Amino acid sequence: MSFLQHDVPLNWYLLLSAALFSLGVVGFLIKRNLITVFMSIELMLNAVNLSFVAFAYQWHAVKGQIFVFFVMMVAAAEAAVGLAIIIAVFRARATLAVDRINLMKL
Amino acid sequence: MxxxxxxxxxxxxxxxxxxxxxxxxxxxxxxxxxxxxxxxxxxxxxxxxxxxxxxxxxxxxxxxxxxxxxxxxxxxxxxxERTLGSRAGARVGFPAVAVLLAVLATVLLHAQGLTAAHLGAGLTDAKSGTNLDILSQVLFHELLLPFEVTSVLILIAILGAVALARADGSKTGGAEGTAEK
Incomplete structure (x- = not known):
């Protein structure tokens, strides 16, 4: 069973990260709901985190993993503030469709 | 496996x-x-x-x-709902992203010098403790200041979320920030 002992090239992890990032970009471009657009941004952050972890594995760098930890913290803060902004926008406009939220003025 | x-x-x-x-x-x-x-x-x-x-x-x-x-x-x-904006985004965005992904895939698949990942490998050589030991050593000694600054950032984010989500003066708009920590 040599299949069970087979290792995974790190390139595949990076390729998965690139694919997830691209899917996040596509979601950011085609989704028309404010919350889903925000979710696509989270997806891109996650994809970048995966390549950080892969490179930390490659160079045995602890700081790469710690950077991912900091990215997670900043993303959590960003999600809290961003969703609060979405609630405020919904209060002002009563819609979540990004095409109808095209003025900064109320 | x-x-x-x-x-x-x-x-x-x-x-x-x-x-x-x-x-x-x-x-x-x-x-x-x-x-x-x-x-x-x-x-x-x-x-x-x-x-x-x-x-x-x-x-x-x-x-x-x-x-x-x-x-x-x-x-x-x-x-x-599907609108003009989403159709334009799909028409311009999909080819652009496909090109981006193709370029990235070509570069990544031809990258030399990357090792193959195998299970059970630690961050460093196993003699200095587990991964978690090494991580906490670095995080709480060398990078203590950034760590503490992160906690201030989270605190500011909580306050900002509560302030933003609150309806004008009358009633609070829910404790969005408190779910974080």
Whole structure:
């Protein structure tokens, strides 16, 4: 069973990260709901985190993993503030469709 | 074993991400994003990042996605409608992103000098303790100041979330920030 002992090239992890990032970009471009657009941004952050972890594995760098930890913290803060902004926008406009939220003025 | 786990969870990851794009209701997108984040946690585990795998599940799949589903349900977000903007985005965006992905894939697949990841490998040589030991040594000694600054950032984010989400003076708009920590 040599299949069970087979290792995974790190390139595949990076390729998965690139694919997830691209899917996040596509979601950011085609989704028309404010919350889903925000979710696509989270997806891109996650994809970048995966390549950080892969490179930390490659160079045995602890700081790469710690950077991912900091990215997670900043993303959590960003999600809290961003969703609060979405609630405020919904209060002002009563819609979540990004095409109808095209003025900064109320 | 590593190969099987990688393909299983990488496939789950990609399927969740594609499902996020295909679903029109935000709650379905949020649930598929949870699938993506949880499978990413397993991939972190395969790459020897146990702490990050747990943090990914607690912070992302737990706190952040609970916040997302909470807001989706609070605002009673319905199906999104297809409009001119989304068609233009699809028409311009898809080729551009396909080109981006093709370039990235070519570069990554031809990258030399990358090792093959195998299960059970630690961050450094095993004599100086487990991965978690090494990680906490660096995080709480060398990088203590950035860590403390992060806690200030979280505090400011909580205050900002409460201040932003509060309805004007009359009643509070819910404790969005408190779900984080």
């Amino acid at each position: 590593h190969l099987i786990l990688f393909f299983l969870f990488a496939g789950l990851c990609l399927a969740g991400a594609i499902n996020l794009l295909l679903q029109t209701h935000p709650i379905n997108s949020a649930l598929s994003l949870i699938v993506v984040m949880t499978s990413l946690a397993v991939l972190y585990l395969l790459l020897g990042a146990e702490f990050l795998a747990i943090a990914q599940i607690i912070v992302y799949a737990g706190a952040v996605m609970v916040l997302f589903t909470f807001v989706v349900m609070l605002l009673n977000a319905g199906r999104e």
